[in-house]
Amino acid sequence: MDLRFGEEYEAFRAEVRAxxxxxxxxxxxxxxxxLSRQEQVFRERALARGYVYRHFPRVYGGSEQPxxxxxxxxxxxxxxxxxxxxxxxxxxxxxxxxxxxxxGNEAQRLRFIPPTLRGDMRWCQGYSEPGAGSxxxxxxxxxxxxxxxxxxxxxxxxxxxxxxxxxxxxxxRTEPGAPKHAGISYLLIDMRTQGIxxxxxxxxxxxxxxxxxxxxxxxxxxxxxxxxxxxxxxxSRSTLKHERNLIGDPRFLRNAFDALVExxxxxxxxxxxxxxxxxxxQRLAEIEGYVASQEFSAQRQLTAALRGEAAKAALPTxxxxxxxxxxxxxxxxxxFDLLGADGLIAPVPEEYGMGSRLRTPGGWVAQYMFAIxxxxxxxxxxxxxxxxxxxxxxxxxxxRAPGS
Amino acid sequence: MNFGLSDEQELLQETxxxxxxxxxxxxxxxxxxxxxxxxxxxxxxxxxxxGVLGLIVPEAYGGAGLELLDLALVxxxxxxxxxxxPFLGHQLVSLALARAGSDAQKRAWLPRLASGEAIGAVALAxxxxxxxxxxxxxxxxxxxxxxxxxxxxxxxxxxxLLVGVEGGELVLVERGAEGLALADQDGVDRxxxxxxxxxxxxxxxxxxxxxxxAGRVRxxxxxxxxxxxxxxxxxxxxxxxxxxxxxxxxxxTLTQFQAVKxxxxxxxxxxxxxxxxxxxxxxxxxxxxxxxxxxxxxAKAHVTDRAMDVARGAVEVHGGIGFTWECDVQIWxxxxxxDRAWLGTPELHRARSAQLAGx
Numbered sequence: 001m002d003l004r005f006g007e008e009y010e011a012f013r014a015e016v017r018a019x020x021x022x023x024x025x026x027x028x029x030x031x032x033x034x035l036s037r038q039e040q041v042f043r044e045r046a047l048a049r050g051y052v053y054r055h056f057p058r059v060y061g062g063s064e065q066p067x068x069x070x071x072x073x074x075x076x077x078x079x080x081x082x083x084x085x086x087x088x089x090x091x092x093x094x095x096x097x098x099x100x101x102x103x104g105n106e107a108q109r110l111r112f113i114p115p116t117l118r119g120d121m122r123w124c125q126g127y128s129e130p131g132a133g134s135x136x137x138x139x140x141x142x143x144x145x146x147x148x149x150x151x152x153x154x155x156x157x158x159x160x161x162x163x164x165x166x167x168x169x170x171x172x173r174t175e176p177g178a179p180k181h182a183g184i185s186y187l188l189i190d191m192r193t194q195g196i197x198x199x200x201x202x203x204x205x206x207x208x209x210x211x212x213x214x215x216x217x218x219x220x221x222x223x224x225x226x227x228x229x230x231x232x233x234x235x236s237r238s239t240l241k242h243e244r245n246l247i248g249d250p251r252f253l254r255n256a257f258d259a260l261v262e263x264x265x266x267x268x269x270x271x272x273x274x275x276x277x278x279x280x281x282q283r284l285a286e287i288e289g290y291v292a293s294q295e296f297s298a299q300r301q302l303t304a305a306l307r308g309e310a311a312k313a314a315l316p317t318x319x320x321x322x323x324x325x326x327x328x329x330x331x332x333x334x335x336f337d338l339l340g341a342d343g344l345i346a347p348v349p350e351e352y353g354m355g356s357r358l359r360t361p362g363g364w365v366a367q368y369m370f371a372i373x374x375x376x377x378x379x380x381x382x383x384x385x386x387x388x389x390x391x392x393x394x395x396x397x398x399x400r401a402p403g404s
Numbered sequence: 405m406n407f408g409l410s411d412e413q414e415l416l417q418e419t420x421x422x423x424x425x426x427x428x429x430x431x432x433x434x435x436x437x438x439x440x441x442x443x444x445x446x447x448x449x450x451x452x453x454x455g456v457l458g459l460i461v462p463e464a465y466g467g468a469g470l471e472l473l474d475l476a477l478v479x480x481x482x483x484x485x486x487x488x489x490p491f492l493g494h495q496l497v498s499l500a501l502a503r504a505g506s507d508a509q510k511r512a513w514l515p516r517l518a519s520g521e522a523i524g525a526v527a528l529a530x531x532x533x534x535x536x537x538x539x540x541x542x543x544x545x546x547x548x549x550x551x552x553x554x555x556x557x558x559x560x561x562x563x564x565l566l567v568g569v570e571g572g573e574l575v576l577v578e579r580g581a582e583g584l585a586l587a588d589q590d591g592v593d594r595x596x597x598x599x600x601x602x603x604x605x606x607x608x609x610x611x612x613x614x615x616x617x618a619g620r621v622r623x624x625x626x627x628x629x630x631x632x633x634x635x636x637x638x639x640x641x642x643x644x645x646x647x648x649x650x651x652x653x654x655x656x657t658l659t660q661f662q663a664v665k666x667x668x669x670x671x672x673x674x675x676x677x678x679x680x681x682x683x684x685x686x687x688x689x690x691x692x693x694x695x696x697x698x699x700x701x702x703a704k705a706h707v708t709d710r711a712m713d714v715a716r717g718a719v720e721v722h723g724g725i726g727f728t729w730e731c732d733v734q735i736w737x738x739x740x741x742x743d744r745a746w747l748g749t750p751e752l753h754r755a756r757s758a759q760l761a762g763x
Contacts, residue, residue, distance in 0.1 A: 385665070
């Protein structure tokens, strides 16, 4: 056991730091550009150095570096330390682009991956439907092939960023007679196509990050399919092979916990900072037990992956989502208590967004509610418990209705 | 960057696991549990021959010269097996001697402790719960110690007692010393009986290092308790999964019911992610002094608390049978009770960790 990175990686770190000192933030006239333009300019330079999009081939706009998880971590740490942008976050670069690498054809890769990585093409995900939540494969929005087109009718829901997205990748039923998992296709849809209507879905926080998307006789070219007809379920699962996505990011928990400690320092109890209160200290210390557990669990998973022994850490890997979202809820519950009567005030629109949630009392109120959404999205907690029980502990599968 | 066990460490656990499977299967644990002495000389001798009793004793004194992480990995397996015996206190005495004993003290005791020929035990607490070195009131005057210590695990077996005294100092008292009297305290965990220790001007020898040594002994103890509790919780989880997989109600096994499946998944999720917490605490004890004290406090508080949750769940899923004396669940349940309360409850160590964080 040795938590140091070692000489080779410290040398790499020094190199990265020198690069960042020289290139971020931008200087002179470039500093006057809009922030997103500045990030683009910087990202091009980082790309040339092999610091961003390391897992994508150059021909698709990546920097094509040999896989090295420790270099990735050093880059994450050093870029985060100075607030420099790395890979664009979001489902385009994180989910769609790797899926095309695995399952797309050459024309699709060349057409979609480079602009997605540059940030010029934004994506939304069309998976969930009103009748297909945890049981996603029961989805019923359909696409019927008509010559060299698919005609789509149906209704998707919980679609983040649908208003701003250029394209949707989504799952649609193309083979109505087939068993449910075998009747689905993975389609890429231009959101400007006629017949698509996006309606924002107002959430309990007051914000509207999610949408409903309605399809009425939407016609898209038949070559918009990734993989073959009926293979869509398999295509959508291919992203899961990219393990990094599964390990989760314990830095989010640590950052949220640090923000909670800050809140405890600022709030008062009996005329003294709340953090001096014995009960508050107990709760903080207990929550830190969960946060630290997840950090070391992630470290274990990383080591197992580096050694090519990921199977040894299979069980904790299955727990990442449930553990992280439960811990986030613990953090927000204490925050809500620290707010006292300020917890009665509704958040204002500026406090709805992810970036502002952990700063102001209203932001914490928004996060207090949003933490529940995290326990639902991407596989609800009870689904996670099924996965842990069945795949992790070898317990029997649930009884299901025949054919479902 | 490597947060995993070495091949040697995995082999060590494998070896101890194999030993326990043969020497201390559940029926034998049950016999010893019911007998109440918390000890089996043959078992102890076997542990000595295996080399685990001298694991952290320097090689020059007949030990293996390994680190606390290695010892914690053994403690995990012993917790899994609910092994009755004075292992815990014995190791803390060896650790204190190796760190703060004089050459003469080391020569006199370490080889015998390493082999298991002599048994060590610690007498740290006073009154109802004074575990912390700065709260100790036993007095030392002219090479004699006077005071009352409580919850001294396996003190009745000890050839050498490590006693905490005023100022957070540590002294050694030998078996049969003048003025030394023990009274069994009827501990709940019958794999590790506890005693009240009366010292009436008993001859003693001091260790060096003062309260700093006592702090290190405490931190090591916290790591070992966390590892033991983790092992016990793991055993309880799997015992419960096995039971639920065979117990039939309403025409199917309990594991077929989602309510039970989810409870088992929650129990697993309580305990499994904490493995790295005590690994790190022990590793920090060995290699990262600046983080050691706080890491040990967090690990002990969190792991033993979660292990207790698992233990309660284990009884519940077993149903009525789980509440009986006859059912072995109680053995591990009480093992975890000990791990949680001994050297101080989670509340004490959370308060310490808050203090150490500068909150």
